[in-house]
Amino acid sequence: MSLTRKEKILKLIVEDFIQTAQPVGSNYLIEKYHLDFSSATIRNEMNQLEKDGLLEKTHTSSGRVPSTKGYKYYIDHLRSKTVDEKFKNQVTDIFSTSSSVEEILGKSCEILSHMTNLASAVLGPGADSERLVSVQLVPLSENSVTAIFITDKGYVENKTFVMNGKAEIQDVKKTVEILNDRLVGTKISELVSKLEGIKPVISDYISDYTFIYNALLKTFYEFSSKRKEFYGKENLLKQPEFENDPGELKKLFDLFDNPHHLERLIGDSSSKLLINCGEVDEEFDDVSVVSKEIVANGENIGRIAIIGPTRMDYSKVLNNLDYLAKRIMEHLNYEDIQKEEGNNGGKGSQE
Numbered sequence: 001m002s003l004t005r006k007e008k009i010l011k012l013i014v015e016d017f018i019q020t021a022q023p024v025g026s027n028y029l030i031e032k033y034h035l036d037f038s039s040a041t042i043r044n045e046m047n048q049l050e051k052d053g054l055l056e057k058t059h060t061s062s063g064r065v066p067s068t069k070g071y072k073y074y075i076d077h078l079r080s081k082t083v084d085e086k087f088k089n090q091v092t093d094i095f096s097t098s099s100s101v102e103e104i105l106g107k108s109c110e111i112l113s114h115m116t117n118l119a120s121a122v123l124g125p126g127a128d129s130e131r132l133v134s135v136q137l138v139p140l141s142e143n144s145v146t147a148i149f150i151t152d153k154g155y156v157e158n159k160t161f162v163m164n165g166k167a168e169i170q171d172v173k174k175t176v177e178i179l180n181d182r183l184v185g186t187k188i189s190e191l192v193s194k195l196e197g198i199k200p201v202i203s204d205y206i207s208d209y210t211f212i213y214n215a216l217l218k219t220f221y222e223f224s225s226k227r228k229e230f231y232g233k234e235n236l237l238k239q240p241e242f243e244n245d246p247g248e249l250k251k252l253f254d255l256f257d258n259p260h261h262l263e264r265l266i267g268d269s270s271s272k273l274l275i276n277c278g279e280v281d282e283e284f285d286d287v288s289v290v291s292k293e294i295v296a297n298g299e300n301i302g303r304i305a306i307i308g309p310t311r312m313d314y315s316k317v318l319n320n321l322d323y324l325a326k327r328i329m330e331h332l333n334y335e336d337i338q339k340e341e342g343n344n345g346g347k348g349s350q351e
Helices: 005-020 026-033 039-051 068-078 085-097 101-116 169-182 188-197 199-205 210-225 233-238 246-257 259-266 314-343
Strands: 055-057 064-066 119-123 132-141 144-151 156-162 228-231 273-276 287-296 299-309
Touching: 005 026, 005 039, 005 064, 005 068, 026 039, 039 055, 039 064, 064 068, 068 314, 085 101, 085 314, 101 119, 101 228, 101 299, 101 314, 119 233, 119 259, 132 169, 144 169, 144 210, 156 210, 169 199, 169 210, 188 199, 188 210, 199 210, 233 246, 233 299, 246 259, 259 273, 259 287, 259 299, 273 314, 287 314, 299 314
Parallel strands: none
Antiparallel strands: 055 064, 119 228, 119 299, 132 144, 144 156, 273 287, 287 299
């Protein structure tokens, strides 16, 4: 890769800041990387990079740090594209020891968190594209019953009601009738607000409706939030941006606790690859999210995301995530082909 002098300096600044979290100055660059440019030349190039919006000055040092624009230029033009062989071997091991899609995605995220020292997440199919199709009741005893909620993607959530004098089973049955009548076809992301809208209808039929209503509200909230499983959150405690700033750390864990924050940072879930370098939401301007959609047999089965400071190692994160996603999709699509061939008795189609 042939780089101009300015690009070489930008690349060194980005990669050094990623490793040290310290602003970078001209003399430091010369001493550490033995550059054959004068200090004045490097300062001039850094000044131009700042004018171009690729570097920023900090308040506490004369050195420079990458801007959001600088990170994006680095990602598009300057980063390495190699994948660590150790990571490749660990990915191969996933498919020999895991059978279900959920297990494959979970182990993949564990490896990503370990290799990048960041947090990772499995994000299920978007709640905006998934709808409730059925609510069913399964009696368990004289005073308990389980309500089963099913979506058009085959996802199932259940809630067991133990009456204990708070409500009657008949009340639950009537509530389920109302849900099937009023909520079937509703997007999962809208269930909580729609439930609020039919609260007067439930109260008209059930005198002591509070117990059932609150249980449903909690269930619908979990229905949406359970599509996100996090791994390696403790890794972020070691990052300088967060470990010495309780306020930043609290915001970070608010991100994990509230699924709507993460959905906002990820944005358009129909995009194959998303890179948010902290520019989407001012509240989380120190947080970057890189995510990749996983598609098998033409269906979106979820998204894998890596979450960390904007100073994350984008070369390692992007290369590892891209390699992992491709291997998962190759494996799952191969499994689909094998099943199809098995159903056809191992024979190809005949015309």
